[in-house]
Amino acid sequence: MNSSKKNSNPARLPRAKGLDMATVYTPKECGRKVRRIILNGVNRTIVDEFITIQGMKERFEAEDVPMPSKMVMFGPPGTGKTLTAFYIAHRLELPLVLVRLDTIIHSHLGETGSNVRKVFDYANAAPCVLFLDEFDVLGRMRDSGDEVKEMARVVNTLLQCLDEFHGESIFVAATNLEEELDPAVWRRFDTKMTYSLPTEEDRIQYIGLFVGSEPEAQELSRRMAELLAGCSLADIEQIILKAKRKAIIEDAPLDYRHITGAYAEYNPHRKAVASEVHR
Ligand SMILES: Nc1ncnc2c1ncn2[C@@H]1O[C@H](COP(=O)(O)OP(=O)(O)OP(=O)(O)O)[C@@H](O)[C@H]1O
Numbered sequence: 001m002n003s004s005k006k007n008s009n010p011a012r013l014p015r016a017k018g019l020d021m022a023t024v025y026t027p028k029e030c031g032r033k034v035r036r037i038i039l040n041g042v043n044r045t046i047v048d049e050f051i052t053i054q055g056m057k058e059r060f061e062a063e064d065v066p067m068p069s070k071m072v073m074f075g076p077p078g079t080g081k082t083l084t085a086f087y088i089a090h091r092l093e094l095p096l097v098l099v100r101l102d103t104i105i106h107s108h109l110g111e112t113g114s115n116v117r118k119v120f121d122y123a124n125a126a127p128c129v130l131f132l133d134e135f136d137v138l139g140r141m142r143d144s145g146d147e148v149k150e151m152a153r154v155v156n157t158l159l160q161c162l163d164e165f166h167g168e169s170i171f172v173a174a175t176n177l178e179e180e181l182d183p184a185v186w187r188r189f190d191t192k193m194t195y196s197l198p199t200e201e202d203r204i205q206y207i208g209l210f211v212g213s214e215p216e217a218q219e220l221s222r223r224m225a226e227l228l229a230g231c232s233l234a235d236i237e238q239i240i241l242k243a244k245r246k247a248i249i250e251d252a253p254l255d256y257r258h259i260t261g262a263y264a265e266y267n268p269h270r271k272a273v274a275s276e277v278h279r
């Protein structure tokens, strides 16, 4: 599309051969996941510019300005960080290689550093969007006694891998906890995006994608957006789907009553408190 990173035959890319801890999504699969993405004004600009730049490689080389290739996203759960990684892969027509850092670390303690290296070797060899999710696990593990040395080694490996990152791939990381990331790691990223809970306008826009844009639906969207203040878009999606199921069971059109019923059952704020305690 609008990119020099376009992979002419992404379907042939190995499904992360020799890389058990990664899942690979084709650009087409990524496209299907991001049909309803909402990005706020600043993040939309950052993502659009990032993608535009990927299509201007020669110009950037001529001007001797390095291309951005390492992006970090931070913010609360359910605000679209993972979705954005899929969106970038879709726009660049690259496969997404998704790696959950906590699975690499917890399942292979002692081998973590070499796993991190394997993941980067893979991305240096084949153009892709390499996405390390749950990135904050690096910060969290530094406090836990025996694992301190191991973690220091892993952070060093990661720093090296970030410095040596080359080729056509893009590196994307997501975290809930910005302040727990090692500043040395943080500094390696050329693109940083902050996610927050949706504004009323975002909520109306997102709800409209589910309920439609006729005048009656617009009024319903507005009332729903008011009720769902403080919810993430992930919560809102779950509540709307629950409400739609209720409407289907009743064989009735979706109305505000279904939404209040679904909201009371789903109880998003209790869930938010529980997940904070868990962290
Ligand atoms: N900005 C958004 N635009 C559209 N849908 C969204 C957005 N944010 C969340 N959603 C919905 O919520 C789901 C979960 O979002 P996502 O996985 O991107 O959240 P996250 O920020 O990565 O959360 P976590 O920190 O828990 O990993 C998405 O699949 C989508 O259905």
Ligand SMILES: [Mg+2]
Residues within 6 Å of the ligand: 081, 082, 083, 133, 174
């Ligand atoms: Mg996520």
